[in-house]
Amino acid sequence: MPLVAIFVLAVDQWTKGLVRARLPLYGIFVPFPTLQPWFKIVRWENTGAAFGILQGQGTIFIGVAVLVIVGVLIYLRQLPADQWPVRLCLGLQLGGAAGNLVDRLRFGNHVTDFLLFTLPLRNRILAWPAFNVADSCIVIGVLVLAVLLLNDEGPRAGADSRAAPPQPAAPPETPPSKGQGLG
Numbered sequence: 001m002p003l004v005a006i007f008v009l010a011v012d013q014w015t016k017g018l019v020r021a022r023l024p025l026y027g028i029f030v031p032f033p034t035l036q037p038w039f040k041i042v043r044w045e046n047t048g049a050a051f052g053i054l055q056g057q058g059t060i061f062i063g064v065a066v067l068v069i070v071g072v073l074i075y076l077r078q079l080p081a082d083q084w085p086v087r088l089c090l091g092l093q094l095g096g097a098a099g100n101l102v103d104r105l106r107f108g109n110h111v112t113d114f115l116l117f118t119l120p121l122r123n124r125i126l127a128w129p130a131f132n133v134a135d136s137c138i139v140i141g142v143l144v145l146a147v148l149l150l151n152d153e154g155p156r157a158g159a160d161s162r163a164a165p166p167q168p169a170a171p172p173e174t175p176p177s178k179g180q181g182l183g
Contacts, residue, residue, distance in 0.1 A: 001076075001084075001091030008095025012133040013102060016112040019043050023114075037120045044130045045110040053129075058109025065101040069094060085148055092141030099134035 023029055023043040030036045048055040072094045079087060103111040113130035120126075 001087045002094075004088060004091030005095035005098065008092060008133065008137045009098045009102070012095070012099030012137070015133050016099075016103065016114070019114040020112055038118055040116045040118070041114050042116045042130055044113045045107075046113045046130070047110045058104055062101065062104050062109070065097045065104070068097045069101070072097075086145065089141040089145040089148065092137040093145075096134040096136070096138035096141065099132075099137075103134075 019041065020043065023041070025043055025045065027043050029041040031041060032039065046055075047058040049057070049061060054060075072090050076087065076090055076094075079090075100111045111132060111134070113132050113135070115132060115136075116127065116130045118125050118127040
């Protein structure tokens with residue numbers, strides 16, 4: 001689903017560009033005052049992976065993103081057309097990987113994260129690491145693909161889902177009984 005990947009890439013880059021243009025680094029914007037305790041838009045630079053893990057390893061993620069993109073493109077070519085749910089998941093992952101790769105190449109091994117969800121508790125605030133559209137699409141694509149695979153709706157590269165079921169083997173030949181000749 002190249003169109004899905006292109007759409008994800010475009011939305012990801014557009015939203016990150018808006019945030020970079022309108023918020024200073026580490027700035028906070030509250031678009032919905034009633035949701036302020038739970039949701040904010042921030043501008044953070046993430047040198048790690050999705051949701052802030054493995055900070056400072058940005059160079060590794062350039063290589064990982066390139067490998068993921070090439071692998072998905074090769075696999076998509078082999079995937080039967082009727083496997084559209086799997087194609088959709090791979091399109092989400094492809095667009096997300098490309099979106100974060102563009103950031104890392106343009107801005108020096110970091111991506112712009114801006115969605116921040118928090119859970120206010122009694123004496124502290126529990127915050128989910130900030131993330132972006134690309135991260136969301138990668139995670140959603142992986143989770144839905146896992147569900148498809150667990151439900152046996154997953155990919156069958158090279159297999160035709162309309163093929164007839166295998167036929168039972170022919171019964172074994174019985175040896176001739178005593179007194180019967182072979183000739």
